[in-house]
Amino acid sequence: MATGMTMSDATLLRRLSTLLVARSGCPRRMRLFSSYIVRGATFEPPDVSHLADSARISLAPGEVEDFGPKIRQVIDWFGQLQAVDLESVEPSVRADAEVSMYKREDTPETFENREAIIRVAPSYDDPYIKVPKVLSKE
Amino acid sequence: MPPPPVRSPSRLLLCHCRLPFHISPQTRLPLSHNSSVRRRFHCSAVSAVSALSSDPQIAPTDLTTTPPSSHILSIRESLLSRRRTAADVAGEYLDRLRRTEPHIRSFLHVSETTMREAEEVDRLVASGKDLGPLAGVLVGVKDNICTAGMPSTGGSRILEGYRPPFDATAVRKLKEAGAIVIGKTNMDEFGMGSTTEGSGFQVTANPWDISRVPGGSSGGSAAAVSAKQCVVSLGSDTGGSVRQPASFCGVVGLKPTYGRVSRFGLMAYASSLDVIGCFGASVIDSAIVLNVVSGHDRFDSTSSTHEVPDYASFLMSTDHFESTPLKGLKVGMIRETIGDGVDVGVISSIKAAALHLEELGATITEVSLPSFSLGLPAYYVLASSEASSNLSRYDGVRYGNRATVDELNSLYGDSRADGLGPEVKMRILMGTYALSAGYYDAYYKRAQQVRTLIRKSFKDALEKMDILVSPAVPSPAYKIGEKVNDPLAMYAGDIMTVNVNLAGLPALVVPCGFVEGGSAGLPVGLQMIGSSFSEEKLLRIGHIFEQTLPNYRFVPPLL
Numbered sequence: 001m002a003t004g005m006t007m008s009d010a011t012l013l014r015r016l017s018t019l020l021v022a023r024s025g026c027p028r029r030m031r032l033f034s035s036y037i038v039r040g041a042t043f044e045p046p047d048v049s050h051l052a053d054s055a056r057i058s059l060a061p062g063e064v065e066d067f068g069p070k071i072r073q074v075i076d077w078f079g080q081l082q083a084v085d086l087e088s089v090e091p092s093v094r095a096d097a098e099v100s101m102y103k104r105e106d107t108p109e110t111f112e113n114r115e116a117i118i119r120v121a122p123s124y125d126d127p128y129i130k131v132p133k134v135l136s137k138e
Numbered sequence: 139m140p141p142p143p144v145r146s147p148s149r150l151l152l153c154h155c156r157l158p159f160h161i162s163p164q165t166r167l168p169l170s171h172n173s174s175v176r177r178r179f180h181c182s183a184v185s186a187v188s189a190l191s192s193d194p195q196i197a198p199t200d201l202t203t204t205p206p207s208s209h210i211l212s213i214r215e216s217l218l219s220r221r222r223t224a225a226d227v228a229g230e231y232l233d234r235l236r237r238t239e240p241h242i243r244s245f246l247h248v249s250e251t252t253m254r255e256a257e258e259v260d261r262l263v264a265s266g267k268d269l270g271p272l273a274g275v276l277v278g279v280k281d282n283i284c285t286a287g288m289p290s291t292g293g294s295r296i297l298e299g300y301r302p303p304f305d306a307t308a309v310r311k312l313k314e315a316g317a318i319v320i321g322k323t324n325m326d327e328f329g330m331g332s333t334t335e336g337s338g339f340q341v342t343a344n345p346w347d348i349s350r351v352p353g354g355s356s357g358g359s360a361a362a363v364s365a366k367q368c369v370v371s372l373g374s375d376t377g378g379s380v381r382q383p384a385s386f387c388g389v390v391g392l393k394p395t396y397g398r399v400s401r402f403g404l405m406a407y408a409s410s411l412d413v414i415g416c417f418g419a420s421v422i423d424s425a426i427v428l429n430v431v432s433g434h435d436r437f438d439s440t441s442s443t444h445e446v447p448d449y450a451s452f453l454m455s456t457d458h459f460e461s462t463p464l465k466g467l468k469v470g471m472i473r474e475t476i477g478d479g480v481d482v483g484v485i486s487s488i489k490a491a492a493l494h495l496e497e498l499g500a501t502i503t504e505v506s507l508p509s510f511s512l513g514l515p516a517y518y519v520l521a522s523s524e525a526s527s528n529l530s531r532y533d534g535v536r537y538g539n540r541a542t543v544d545e546l547n548s549l550y551g552d553s554r555a556d557g558l559g560p561e562v563k564m565r566i567l568m569g570t571y572a573l574s575a576g577y578y579d580a581y582y583k584r585a586q587q588v589r590t591l592i593r594k595s596f597k598d599a600l601e602k603m604d605i606l607v608s609p610a611v612p613s614p615a616y617k618i619g620e621k622v623n624d625p626l627a628m629y630a631g632d633i634m635t636v637n638v639n640l641a642g643l644p645a646l647v648v649p650c651g652f653v654e655g656g657s658a659g660l661p662v663g664l665q666m667i668g669s670s671f672s673e674e675k676l677l678r679i680g681h682i683f684e685q686t687l688p689n690y691r692f693v694p695p696l697l
Contacts, residue, residue: 046568046571051567051570052567055530055570056530056533056551057558063560066560067560071564071567074518074626075568075572077626078515078518080512081519081584082580086584086588086591089587089591090587091586091587091589092593093410093586094396094410094440095589095643096397096642096670102436102443104436113304116287116302116303119303121537122535122537122539122540123540132546132548132549133544133545
C-alpha cells in the first residue's frame with residue numbers, strides 16, 4: 001500500500017490495471033500500480049470535447065468516442081499520485097538542483113536567414129503572414 | 139544463458155573484417171589468469187579495420203570473440219593513410235542503406251548531397267589540413283532535430299515538407315567536426331511512443347527480426363546504426379527513447395546528463411526531461427560523438443557550463459587491461475527491475491552481465507529505490523503536461539501544414555486535427571486536463587514532488603554505489619502491432635527508463651546478451667546509470683564491459 005494511505009481514508013479502493021507486460025507465453029504479470037480515490041478528492045472525469053476545445057484540436061465525433069475511455073483510463077491511473085504522502089516534499093521544477101547563472105546579453109540579433117523563415121510560411125504577403133479572418137464567437 | 143546467435147556465411151557481409159596482422163584472440167589470456175593481461179588496445183592498433191572494408195581478399199577471422207571496434211577511428215585511419223577515400227566510405231554506406239531500406243525503412247529522408255560532401259572531405263585530406271574528429275563519418279539524425287535545408291518533420295504530418303532555416307546546435311557541431319549527415323531517421327511523432335509505430339509516415343522494422351519493432355521513439359536512429367546504414371546517429375531521450383531502442387536493436391545507446399548537450403534545435407516534447415543522445419556500434423564511438431556535441435550553448439539556457447572532458451581519451455589511454463580492471467567498483471543492481479513482470483530471459487541476461495562485471499572485479503549489491511514505481515505515472519503527467527504546452531506552436535500559421543478554412547479558430551483546430559496523430563492528440567488532451575484550473579495541484583505539482591523523491595532516492599543510492607544497473611526494458615522487442623491499442627501497456631514498458639529522466643542522470647545501454655526470438659535471437663541491453671555528469675565513468679565501465687564480453691556478436695542477420 002502506498003505510504004500515508006490508511007484504509008479509513010479510502011472510500012473506494014480499486015485495483016485498476018494489472019497489466020500483462022511480458023510477451024505472450026510468459027505468464028508473469030506486472031502489478032505496477034493500483035488506483036485509489038481518496039474521499040473528498042474525486043475529480044470530474046475528463047470531458048474530452050471540452051479539452052479538445054481548450055487545446056484547439058477539432059476532434060471528429062468518432063475520435064471523441066475512441067479517445068474518451070483511453071484518456072479516462074490513463075487519468076485514473078494518474079490518480080495513484082493522490083495516494084502518496086507528499087507533505088513537506090518540495091516540488092522539483094527540473095532535474096538538477098543548480099540553476100545556471102549564465103545569462104546572455106539582452107541585445108537583439110538579426111537572424112541571418114530570414115528568407116528561409118519566410119519561405120516556410122504557408123501564406124505570406126510581405127510583411128504579413130496571412131491567416132483567415134476571425135469570426136466573432138457568440 | 140541463452141545460446142549465442144547462429145552465424146551463417148551470408149551474414150559475414152555485415153560482420154567485422156580484420157587484417158591478418160591484428161592481435162588475434164589467441165594472444166588474449168583468460169581473465170581468470172592471475173598475471174595481468176596485456177592486450178594491445180584494438181583502436182590504438184592501427185591495423186584494426188572495420189566492416190567497411192570491401193576488399194574481398196580479406197577473410198573474416200574468428201568471429202566468436204572479436205569485440206566491437208571503433209568505426210570512427212577506422213575511417214579516420216583509412217583516410218589519413220590514404221588507403222580509402224571518403225567517397226569510398228560514403229558510397230559503401232549509401233549502397234548498404236539503399237539495399238536494406240526496403241526492409242527496415244529507418245529513414246524519412248536521405249540526403250542528396252552525401253557524395254558531394256564526401257568529396258569535400260577528400261579535398262581536405264589531399265590539402266593536408268587538419269581533419270575534424272568526425273571527418274567522413276556518416277551520421278543519421280533523428281527527425282525531431284533540425285537540419286538546415288533538410289526536411290525535419292518530427293515524425294509528424296503537421297510538419298511534412300518543413301525545412302528548417304537553421305541547424306540544431308548538436309548538428310552544427312557534428313558538421314563542424316567533419317561529419318556528413320546521411321539522412322533523417324524515423325521516429326514516433328514528436329517523441330511520443332515506444333515503438334516508432336507512432337510515426338506519421340512509416341513503420342521501421344527491427345533489423346534483428348523485421349516482424350518486430352526497433353523500439354522508440356528513436357527507433358529509426360537505432361535501426362540505422364544496427365543495420366550499418368550509418369556509422370553513428372543522434373536520437374533524443376525524454377523517457378527512454380534512446381535507451382530502449384538501443385536495447386531492442388543491439389547497439390550502444392547513450393543518454394547524457396540533462397543539460398550536457400544543447401537542446402537548441404531539438405523539437406521540444408517535455409522541456410524538463412528532453413535530452414539529445416546518441417547511438418553507436420561501440421562505446422568508443424558513442425564517446426567520440428558525445429565529445430563533439432556536448433557543451434554550453436548560449437541558445438539553450440538549460441545547457442550546462444560544466445566542463446567537457448575528452449570522453450574518448452579515458453578509453454584510449456589505457457593500452458592494457460589488468461585482469462580485474464573494475465576492481466573496487468561498487469555496482470548496485472536495482473531490485474525493482476529484476477522481479478515480477480520482467481521477462482525471464484531478460485533477467486537472466488542481466489544477471490549474467492552482473493556476473494561478468496564481478497569477474498572484472500566489481501562488487502554487485504542489490505539496492506532498492508523507494509518510490510520507484512511512482513516514477514511512471516509522474517513521468518506521464520509531467521511529459522503530457524509539458525507537451526500540451528510545447529505543441530501548441532503547431533497551429534498551421536507560420537510553418538507546417540495548414541488546413542484550408544475560412545475562419546481562424548478552425549485554422550488552428552483543423553490544422554492540428556489533420557496533422558497530429560492519435561497518440562499525440564491524446565497526450566495533449568491529458569496534459570490539458572492535468573494543467574487545468576483546479577487540477578494543477580493534484581497532478582502536475584504532485585508529479586513534481588514525486589520527482590523530488592526520485593531524485594533523492596537515486597542520490598542516496600549513488601552515494602553508496604558507483605553506478606546502478608538494470609535492464610533497459612522489461613522485455614525484448616515487441617511484435618509490430620502488439621502494443622498499438624493499449625496505451626497503458628505501452629507506457630508500462632518505460633518503467634526502467636523514466637526515473638532516470640526525472641532525475642536528469644546520465645545512462646548508458648550496452649548490449650549484453652540475447653533472448654530467444656527471430657532467427658538469431660533478440661538483443662538485450664544492460665543499462666548503467668551514474669550520477670550527474672559522470673559520463674566518463676559510465677563510458678569507461680561500459681567500454682571495459684563491452685570489450686571483454688565473451689561469445690556475443692551484435693550483428694543482425696542479413697536481410
